[in-house]
Amino acid sequence: MTRCYSKLIPLAVSAVTMLAGYSFIAAAAQPSTARAAQSPFYCDKGALSPAERTRHFDVLGPALVARREAVRELPDGYEIQFASDRQTFQDLAEFVEAERRCCPFFDITLRMTPEHGPLWVRFTGRPGTKQFIEADGADWIKPLR
Numbered sequence: 001m002t003r004c005y006s007k008l009i010p011l012a013v014s015a016v017t018m019l020a021g022y023s024f025i026a027a028a029a030q031p032s033t034a035r036a037a038q039s040p041f042y043c044d045k046g047a048l049s050p051a052e053r054t055r056h057f058d059v060l061g062p063a064l065v066a067r068r069e070a071v072r073e074l075p076d077g078y079e080i081q082f083a084s085d086r087q088t089f090q091d092l093a094e095f096v097e098a099e100r101r102c103c104p105f106f107d108i109t110l111r112m113t114p115e116h117g118p119l120w121v122r123f124t125g126r127p128g129t130k131q132f133i134e135a136d137g138a139d140w141i142k143p144l145r
Helices: 002-029 050-066 086-102 129-136
Strands: 070-074 077-082 106-112 119-125
Touching: 050 086, 077 129, 086 106, 086 119, 119 129
Parallel strands: none
Antiparallel strands: 070 077, 077 119, 106 119
């Protein structure tokens, strides 16, 4: 009896592996209907409450623009450097969280460099994102004095 099982188990495992592989390939070959539509290039100020909007655009934004230390142009957006102090980190994290709600087309990265080095926030995305930043976020990317 054990000999019979020992022959069946490898066959069953092989059959399951082939079936799982086939299911994966078949699913990958079908067009995805679950993809979300791309959001338009505009700032959805309705995504934030009036108090959040005021804090985002009138408090955090100008404070962070004033604290920029460097700006790097990237092929698909911009990266901005800040000091690595606690307040700047907290302000950046709050700003980025609200920004992702009002501008969902952004690919936003908040990077902390090693050894207490600078903080970097990167705004990139699909084609057109860089042009949006240049038009709507000119204060963020203007040259430093």
